[in-house]
Amino acid sequence: xxxxxxxxxTEILLxxxxxxxxxxxxxxxxxxxxxxxxxxxxxxxxxxxxTVIEIAAQRNDLVILAGGLGPTKDDLTxxxxxxxxxxxxxxxxxxMRVITNRFEQTGKVMTANNRLQALYPQGATPLTNHNGLxxxxxxxxxxxxxxxxxxxxxxxxxxxxxxxxxxKLQAAYGQxxxxxxxxxxxxxxxxxxxxxxxxxxxxxxxSVTIAPYAKTNEVTLRISAQADTQAAAKAALDHxxxxxxxxxxxxxxxxxxxxxxxxxxxxxxxxxxxxxxxAESLTAGEFQSTIGGVPGVSAIxxxxxxxxxxxxxxxxxxxxxxxxxxxxVVSEATAIAxxxxxxxQLGTDAALSFTGVAGPDALEDQPAGTVWIGLxxxxxxxxxxxxxxxxxxxxxxxxxxxVGLDLLRHALMADHQL
Amino acid sequence: xxxxxxxxxTEILLxxxxxxxxxxxxxxxxxxxxxxxxxxxxxxxxxxxxTVIEIAAQRNDLVILAGGLGPTKDDLTxxxxxxxxxxxxxxxxxxMRVITNRFEQTGKVMTANNRLQALYPQGATPLTNHNGLxxxxxxxxxxxxxxxxxxxxxxxxxxxxxxxxxxKLQAAYGQxxxxxxxxxxxxxxxxxxxxxxxxxxxxxxxSVTIAPYAKTNEVTLRISAQADTQAAAKAALDHxxxxxxxxxxxxxxxxxxxxxxxxxxxxxxxxxxxxxxxAESLTAGEFQSTIGGVPGVSAIxxxxxxxxxxxxxxxxxxxxxxxxxxxxVVSEATAIAxxxxxxxQLGTDAALSFTGVAGPDALEDQPAGTVWIGLxxxxxxxxxxxxxxxxxxxxxxxxxxxVGLDLLRHALMADHQL
Numbered sequence: 001x002x003x004x005x006x007x008x009x010t011e012i013l014l015x016x017x018x019x020x021x022x023x024x025x026x027x028x029x030x031x032x033x034x035x036x037x038x039x040x041x042x043x044x045x046x047x048x049x050x051t052v053i054e055i056a057a058q059r060n061d062l063v064i065l066a067g068g069l070g071p072t073k074d075d076l077t078x079x080x081x082x083x084x085x086x087x088x089x090x091x092x093x094x095x096m097r098v099i100t101n102r103f104e105q106t107g108k109v110m111t112a113n114n115r116l117q118a119l120y121p122q123g124a125t126p127l128t129n130h131n132g133l134x135x136x137x138x139x140x141x142x143x144x145x146x147x148x149x150x151x152x153x154x155x156x157x158x159x160x161x162x163x164x165x166x167x168k169l170q171a172a173y174g175q176x177x178x179x180x181x182x183x184x185x186x187x188x189x190x191x192x193x194x195x196x197x198x199x200x201x202x203x204x205x206x207s208v209t210i211a212p213y214a215k216t217n218e219v220t221l222r223i224s225a226q227a228d229t230q231a232a233a234k235a236a237l238d239h240x241x242x243x244x245x246x247x248x249x250x251x252x253x254x255x256x257x258x259x260x261x262x263x264x265x266x267x268x269x270x271x272x273x274x275x276x277x278x279a280e281s282l283t284a285g286e287f288q289s290t291i292g293g294v295p296g297v298s299a300i301x302x303x304x305x306x307x308x309x310x311x312x313x314x315x316x317x318x319x320x321x322x323x324x325x326x327x328x329v330v331s332e333a334t335a336i337a338x339x340x341x342x343x344x345q346l347g348t349d350a351a352l353s354f355t356g357v358a359g360p361d362a363l364e365d366q367p368a369g370t371v372w373i374g375l376x377x378x379x380x381x382x383x384x385x386x387x388x389x390x391x392x393x394x395x396x397x398x399x400x401x402x403v404g405l406d407l408l409r410h411a412l413m414a415d416h417q418l
Numbered sequence: 419x420x421x422x423x424x425x426x427x428t429e430i431l432l433x434x435x436x437x438x439x440x441x442x443x444x445x446x447x448x449x450x451x452x453x454x455x456x457x458x459x460x461x462x463x464x465x466x467x468x469t470v471i472e473i474a475a476q477r478n479d480l481v482i483l484a485g486g487l488g489p490t491k492d493d494l495t496x497x498x499x500x501x502x503x504x505x506x507x508x509x510x511x512x513x514m515r516v517i518t519n520r521f522e523q524t525g526k527v528m529t530a531n532n533r534l535q536a537l538y539p540q541g542a543t544p545l546t547n548h549n550g551l552x553x554x555x556x557x558x559x560x561x562x563x564x565x566x567x568x569x570x571x572x573x574x575x576x577x578x579x580x581x582x583x584x585x586k587l588q589a590a591y592g593q594x595x596x597x598x599x600x601x602x603x604x605x606x607x608x609x610x611x612x613x614x615x616x617x618x619x620x621x622x623x624x625s626v627t628i629a630p631y632a633k634t635n636e637v638t639l640r641i642s643a644q645a646d647t648q649a650a651a652k653a654a655l656d657h658x659x660x661x662x663x664x665x666x667x668x669x670x671x672x673x674x675x676x677x678x679x680x681x682x683x684x685x686x687x688x689x690x691x692x693x694x695x696x697a698e699s700l701t702a703g704e705f706q707s708t709i710g711g712v713p714g715v716s717a718i719x720x721x722x723x724x725x726x727x728x729x730x731x732x733x734x735x736x737x738x739x740x741x742x743x744x745x746x747v748v749s750e751a752t753a754i755a756x757x758x759x760x761x762x763q764l765g766t767d768a769a770l771s772f773t774g775v776a777g778p779d780a781l782e783d784q785p786a787g788t789v790w791i792g793l794x795x796x797x798x799x800x801x802x803x804x805x806x807x808x809x810x811x812x813x814x815x816x817x818x819x820x821v822g823l824d825l826l827r828h829a830l831m832a833d834h835q836l
Contacts, residue, residue, distance in 0.1 A: 038470070
């Protein structure tokens with residue numbers, strides 16, 4: 001079983017965007033045990049697209065086309081494929097309803113070209129687009145290669161590939177032994193340090209493979225086992241997970257691709273019925289916005305404060321003017337006073353505070369990246385901790401938010417709430 | 419003049435790394451005015467590599483191979499190319515000296531395979547590797563395509579391409595006419611509607627091409643002109659930009675790949691010395707966090723409020739309890755009271771408020787996506803506007819923030835501050 005990925009998009013050929021779609025699909029193929037020996041990129045040009053489809057179909061059992069399913073004149077992928085397969089395009093009624101509803105909801109006029117997004121090659125199985133309007137398709141052919149049609153925008157493509165296409169590929173090309181995998185999430189350890197700690201295990205690569213993947217500010221490990229039954233896979237994965245945790249356990253915080261430090265921490269707070277607020281200076285609301293993204297947070301989060309200017313720190317969360325004058329705003333005393341002041345205002349169980357230098361300029365003679373984070377938690381003494389983060393303004397702010405969440409996670413663990 | 423990029427590396431095919439090398443080279447080709455209609459990825463396999471070299475050489479004037487120049491037994495790119503060209507590999511004395519010195523300096527034993535890194539196809543011009551040991555090469559052929567050999571590690575490749583290869587490509591292929599481009603940014607119009615409005619212009623595709631690209635919640639148009647001089651390109655781009663603005667001008671807000679609605683609006687506020695605050699319910703600090711990302715915002719942003727719970731709306735920004743009881747929190751009256759209350763607290767020139775239903779659940783019998791945005795601006799009457807946004811929790815919140823920025827942008831325009 002051998003597949004080729006063809007990314008369709010002139011933006012990729014011009015270097016305007018990087019072809020991350022092919023990376024994602026390639027990872028999925030590797031997990032399914034489908035070989036892939038070639039990848040191609042071609043522009044939004046039907047003649048050249050037809051030639052690469054021809055070449056790919058000759059040298060593979062499955063050809064995956066990503067991009068060019070949209071409503072514009074440039075989007076010609078499915079028309080070109082239908083011509084190659086010599087089948088007409090037909091309408092997916094469910095996709096058409098979604099498109100019609102979307103335009104009705106937003107009160108905008110639906111133009112004719114939007115109908116194109118509901119079409120797929122006759123004989124294929126349409127694939128739902130959960131993050132957009134263009135339908136995908138899986139076409140199985142008795143006498144040529146099979147084809148998978150995916151949209152180009154990465155958010156649409158990854159969702160459709162993971163939830164719609166992968167199960168169908170697995171069913172169609174069913175291996176006897178399947179690959180089962182589990183994602184472990186770590187915070188507070190870099191990828192290279194994690195790899196160094198686990199080097200011997202990674203080199204071994206027995207029946208369980210260990211693949212580290214660095215995301216912004218955190219690292220995940222995907223551990224995968226090829227096994228005949230789910231029980232056998234679980235036993236193998238459990239064994240390796242125990243070995244991993246023996247080495248880097250303190251940095252582990254949760255499982256799953258669709259998880260985050262915020263989800264783990266906020267769900268624990270909701271479960272323990274512990275309320276939270278925050279006073280944010282350099283992060284300017286990013287901590288509160290992050291926890292606001294977790295469904296159900298309203299049960300424990302009444303609101304909070306963005307105290308960017310010095311005067312606002314005094315006015316909104318009662319940081320004593322003397323503290324600001326004597327210690328400065330980038331200080332332990334101010335971080336503690338902000339956390340205590342915010343908690344006192346809203347009567348919550350916990351409060352976080354963030355004060356520091358996001359950059360690019362220094363503040364109070366302290367360089368960009370200097371950040372104090374305060375935590376008031378139940379009956380514990382309120383603490384302020386100093387950090388020095390590298391990177392640009394946005395990186396420093398993101399890192400501050402995550403470190404704040406990790407401080408709270410440790411407080412919850414010490415309190416046996418996590 | 420037409421070139422194809424072939425990235426060589428099994429890691430790319432397995433999805434372990436993303437093919438950023440091709441992005442970088444593609445950008446360089448576009449800058450040199452060299453067309454590129456295809457990109458290929460192939461693994462470290464000499465037979466398959468030979469077939470893709472064959473295909474690429476047939477359909478191009480220049481083939482760029484990146485990767486597989488290292489010292490391991492997997493690295494076979496130049497051996498395969500030399501075989502295709504029917505020339506031997508010869509040693510670059512300068513590169514060999516660097517390799518020998520490196521091993522002497524570090525006191526490590528140089529193994530025989532390291533010598534491989536100094537070899538290049540006879541007849542080519544060797545290219546110095548400033549960040550590594552493997553030499554590159556530029557091979558000009560009278561009777562086949564030309565070839566450029568580059569190393570795989572991005573740090574080595576980008577340095578060699580930019581400093582060694584690009585000047586040689588420019589010299590070899592003469593002063594090509596170059597591509598100049600400009601990015602126009604739009605908000606409040608979907609990609610398909612924008613394309614419909616500009617269809618005739620896009621179809622024309624004269625000397626200036628128009629390429630729409632949808633990002634999350636906004637659309638950009640890249641207009642590109644191929645011209646011999648920068649002045650000629652500027653005139654052509656100006657002409658097309660004027661035509662575009664005649665059709666969709668009200669949605670245009672700025673230029674550039676590295677720009678955003680927040681930057682445009684906040685920089686105008688900074689220039690006009692107009693201060694701002696916000697009271698956020700469903701967005702939970704995301705508006706303030708977004709404007710907090712713009713350097714220099716501290717001059718006009720003292721801070722603000724996250725008023726998630728009903729009680730916090732009353733306590734922090736003085737929304738009258740009667741308003742909450744009679745109109746509900748998802749209402750025009752509450753949105754206006756939040757904006758007015760936040761502004762009164764901090765004495766700013768403007769204030770935005772966000773109250774609505776982020777979902778997944780309904781609130782006050784109103785469905786997810788129902789959002790009221792309030793704007794208090796200088797001496798204008800405070801307004802509250804109702805929106806219905808589609809999508810999940812995160813999309814609804816992001817969309818709310820951008821629409822709030824756009825409301826402020828329109829107020830600034832009406833006030834001749836933008």
